[in-house]
Amino acid sequence: MSRCALHYMVAEGSFQQEHLEEILDISNTYNYAPIKTALIFGFLVRKDYIAFLEKHGKTVVDVRAEELDETYINQCDIQHLNSFLYLPLKKDIDGSLIVAAADPFDEKLEKSLVVHFKTNIKLVAASDLDITWLSHKIRGEFHVKEAVFSLMRKDPASSGLVTFTDAQLIFIFSFIGVLFVLLFLFFVPTFITLNLLSSFLFLFSITFKLYLALKGSMSELHEAVTKDDIKRVEIDTLPVYTILLPVYKEDKLIRKLIWNLRSLDYPREKLDVKLLIEEDDDKTLNAVRSLDFPANFEVIVVPFHMPKTKPKACNYGLHFSRGELLTIYDAEDVPDSDQLKKVVMLFRKLPEEFVVVQGALNYFNKNENFLTRMFTLEYSYWFDYMLTGLETLDVPIPLGGTSNHFKLHRLIELGAWDPFNVTEDADLGVRVYDKQYKVGVVNSTTLEEANNEPFNWIRQRSRWIKGYMQTYLVHMRNPIKLIQRIGWGGFFGFNFFIGGTAFTFLLYPVLLLFFILYVIFDFGFVRKLFPDWVLYISIFNFIAGNVLMVYVNMLAVFKRRYYELILFAIMNPVYWLMHSIAAYKGLWQLIVKPFYWEKTNHGLSKMSSASVVNTAPAA
Numbered sequence: 001m002s003r004c005a006l007h008y009m010v011a012e013g014s015f016q017q018e019h020l021e022e023i024l025d026i027s028n029t030y031n032y033a034p035i036k037t038a039l040i041f042g043f044l045v046r047k048d049y050i051a052f053l054e055k056h057g058k059t060v061v062d063v064r065a066e067e068l069d070e071t072y073i074n075q076c077d078i079q080h081l082n083s084f085l086y087l088p089l090k091k092d093i094d095g096s097l098i099v100a101a102a103d104p105f106d107e108k109l110e111k112s113l114v115v116h117f118k119t120n121i122k123l124v125a126a127s128d129l130d131i132t133w134l135s136h137k138i139r140g141e142f143h144v145k146e147a148v149f150s151l152m153r154k155d156p157a158s159s160g161l162v163t164f165t166d167a168q169l170i171f172i173f174s175f176i177g178v179l180f181v182l183l184f185l186f187f188v189p190t191f192i193t194l195n196l197l198s199s200f201l202f203l204f205s206i207t208f209k210l211y212l213a214l215k216g217s218m219s220e221l222h223e224a225v226t227k228d229d230i231k232r233v234e235i236d237t238l239p240v241y242t243i244l245l246p247v248y249k250e251d252k253l254i255r256k257l258i259w260n261l262r263s264l265d266y267p268r269e270k271l272d273v274k275l276l277i278e279e280d281d282d283k284t285l286n287a288v289r290s291l292d293f294p295a296n297f298e299v300i301v302v303p304f305h306m307p308k309t310k311p312k313a314c315n316y317g318l319h320f321s322r323g324e325l326l327t328i329y330d331a332e333d334v335p336d337s338d339q340l341k342k343v344v345m346l347f348r349k350l351p352e353e354f355v356v357v358q359g360a361l362n363y364f365n366k367n368e369n370f371l372t373r374m375f376t377l378e379y380s381y382w383f384d385y386m387l388t389g390l391e392t393l394d395v396p397i398p399l400g401g402t403s404n405h406f407k408l409h410r411l412i413e414l415g416a417w418d419p420f421n422v423t424e425d426a427d428l429g430v431r432v433y434d435k436q437y438k439v440g441v442v443n444s445t446t447l448e449e450a451n452n453e454p455f456n457w458i459r460q461r462s463r464w465i466k467g468y469m470q471t472y473l474v475h476m477r478n479p480i481k482l483i484q485r486i487g488w489g490g491f492f493g494f495n496f497f498i499g500g501t502a503f504t505f506l507l508y509p510v511l512l513l514f515f516i517l518y519v520i521f522d523f524g525f526v527r528k529l530f531p532d533w534v535l536y537i538s539i540f541n542f543i544a545g546n547v548l549m550v551y552v553n554m555l556a557v558f559k560r561r562y563y564e565l566i567l568f569a570i571m572n573p574v575y576w577l578m579h580s581i582a583a584y585k586g587l588w589q590l591i592v593k594p595f596y597w598e599k600t601n602h603g604l605s606k607m608s609s610a611s612v613v614n615t616a617p618a619a
Contacts, residue, residue: 002108004034006044009052019043026269030322033084035103039128041268042294050127053104058125063087063100063134072097072117073138081135082300082320084109085128092122100126129289129299136301137279140316144303147315151415157477158431160420160470163594165477192531195514198507199541205500206545206552212389212497213381213552217559224443225342225349233341235267241340242272242323242408245297245331246313248599251287253331258295260329265337272322273297276313279304307595311417311424318408318416327405334364334447335403342444343405350440355410356432357440358387359403363450366562371457372450373568374575379450381556387441395493396433396486398426398471403446410437420595421474423467430475430494434485451600458582460600465502465579466586470594472499505583508576511542546573 006023009015020034027037038044053060072088073081081087085102086109092098097119101109104123113121152159164172182190245257261273275297277284288299300320302313314328325343329335336342339359346357360383366376383400390397404425414431417424432439451457475482475494483491515538553569556562589596 002111003105004107005049005052005103005105006034006038008056008105014048014052015044022269029269030272031083033103033106033109035106036083036085036128036298039102040273040296040298042296045292045294046128046289047292053125058104060125060127061100063089063126063130066090066100068134070138073135075117076135076139078135078139078143079320081139082132085131086113086123087126087131087135088113088117089124094120096120096122098122098124100124100131102126102128102131127289129285132299133279133285133301137303140301140303143319144305144312144316146319147302147312148305148307148419150315151418152420155415158415158418158427158434158474160418160427160474160594163470163473163590168473168477195538199511199538201500202504202507202511203541203545203548205496205504206548208496208500209386210548210552212393213385213555214389215392216385216387216389217555225345229345230338230341233345238267238270238341238344239324240270240272240322241266241344242274242321242326243297244274244276244314244317244321244326244328246276246310246317246328247284247331248278248281249283250331251283254284254287254291257331258291258293258297260334261296263337264335264340266340268296271296274300274317274320276300276302276317278302278308278313307419307597309419309422309424309595309597311421312419314424315416315419318412321408323408325405326408326411328402329446330402330448332449333402335359336444336446339403339442339444339446340405342442346440346442347405347407351438353436353438354440355414355437356399356404356406356429357442358383358397358399359405359442360384360387360445361400361403361448362445362560364447365450365452366565368450368452370568370571371454372452373565374571375450375457376562377553377556377565377569377572378575380560380562381552384559385552385555390493390497391439391441393489393493395490395497396430397439398423398468398498399429399439401425402448403444404428405442418474421467421470422463422595422597423471426467426498427471427474430471430498433490434475434482453601454578456601458578458585459598461579461582462585462589463598463600464586465505465583466590466594468498468502469586469590472502502583502586505576505579506587509580511538512577515539515542546576549573549576 006015006020010017010020023034023037023041023043026032026041027034030037035049039046039049050060066089069090072090076088087100089098089100097113097117099113099121101123102125103109104125106123110121110123152161179190243261247253247257250257264271273296275288277299279301285299285301288295300317302316305312325347327340327343343357343359347354350357362379362383363372363376365372367373387397414428414435414437418427421427429439451460476499479491482494486494550569550572553572554566556569557566589598
C-alpha cells in the first residue's frame, strides 16, 4: 500500500485514523491527492502541516523563487497538477528530476511521475499554495483564454466585446443629427415634444415598476420549499455543489468568509468550494496561507489576462468545477444555512426548463446610516417583489450579483458569463430567457454588507448601470430578431426594465432641472418652453413618478417587517439623484473604458453579520 504524509501523521498520533479513511474516500471520488483533500476539506491546518514537514526534516522550498526548467512542466496537464499538487522543477546533478510536491512522502505520486517522465524522481516539499500559483500561471493559458473568448467564439452576437456596432453608431449619430436640425428649425415645438415624451416615458417606466411590485406582492413563490421538505432530504442523494468565491484583495475578509461557509448545512464532502484569486493578488493568497484553523475551500489562481473582471475569473473557475449545481457568493455574503438544500429541492420540483434559481439578497447593516437604509429599501422591493413580478409575467429576469444557483451543464451550454460585461449576471439572465429557458426564485436570503460610503456606492452603482447599458446594446443589435426569439411581451419587458432603468436615471436630473428653473426662476424663455398645458402635464408626470417610487419603497418594508425604514422612503428623490450621478459616470465609462471593472471596497461596515439574524420574508 502506497503511503503518504497523512499515514505518518496517523502513526505518530497527530492525525486520526477515521479522518484518514474519510480523506481517502473523498480523494478517490474527486481523484485528488490525499494531502489536497485534507487541506481543502478542512481536515488539516496548513500551519500544522508545515510544522510536521519541518519536524521530519523536509525543508519547504519557495518554488516561486526557484530556477525552473519549463520543459518538464509543459509536459503536464493543468488539471493533473492542480489535483495532485506537484510541480516539476529541473534536473538534479545526478540526473534525477526534482519535483516540488505538497506531499513529499506520496509514494503513489512518485511512482506515477517516474512512469510519466521516464526518469528517477526526487520529491521536495513545497507549499500547496505556491504550487497552485505557479502551475496556473504557467499552464493555465489555454483555460484563461477560453474564459475570455469562449462566448465570443460560440455566440458572437451575445458577446459584449464590441460595445457599439456600426449599425448602432449610425442610428445614434443619425438620431442626434436629425434632432439638432429639428431644434435649429423648430426649436420650441421640438423641445415641447421632447419634454412631453420624456416625462411620459419617465412616468410609464415608474408605473411599470409599480405594477411589477404589486404583481409580486400578490403572488407567492411557486413551489416554495418548506421546512418539512428540508427535513425529508436524504443526504446520500444530494449532488456535489460547486461554490465559486471570486475575490480580489479581500485579505481582511477571508476569516469572515470561512466562518460564513461553515454555517452552510450541507455535507462537507459534497461541497466543491473554489476561492478564485487573481495572479497578482498576493495579499489574499498570504491571508489564506496564514489561517490558523481549517478551511473548506480550494484555491484556484486565475492567470493574468484582460479584461480583469469577475465574470472572467468565474469562467476560469468553471474548468475546475466538479459540481452538478453551482452558485456564486461574494466574500462578505452570509447565506441562509439551508439555502443549498432548498435549491436542490426546488430544482427537483420545477420543470426541466428551469436552469437557474435566484435567491433574495438583503443587508445585515441596514440601520447603519442613510445610505444603508436606502440600499435596504431598494433591495427589499427588488428581490421580494420585483423578481416574483417578473417571474409572473414571464419576461427576462436580470439576475442579481450573487446567490444565483445554476445547473452547471446548462450554464456551460449558455456560454457562461460574458467577461466583457460588467453586470454579467443581468446579461446572463436575458440570455437564459433568450434560449427558451427559465429562471426560478427560491425562498431563501443571503445577507450582504450594504455600501455605507457615498463614493464607494457611486463606484459600485456606476458599474451596475454601465452593465445594464452594455446588456441593452448587446441584445438590441437586431431588434427584429430579438422579438422573434422572445416575443413582444419579452421585448417590452426587456426594453422597459433593462433599457428603461438606465434611461430613467439619465433623464431624472434633466426633468428636475427644468422643473426648478420654472418654479424658482421667472425666465421668459422658460415660459415659452413651458406653456401652461405643457407645464401641468410635465409637473404631474414628474411628481406622480416620484410619488409612485416613494410608494414602492414604502411597500418594500412589509414582507421583512422593516417598519423602522418606512419613513426613509420619502427620501427616494435624493437617492435617485445619486443614481443619476452614477448613471452619467457609467455612460462616460461605457464610451471611454467599457470593460473597466471598478472595484467596490468591502469590510467598511462597523456592524458584524454575526450579530444579525438572517430572516426570510414573512409569509
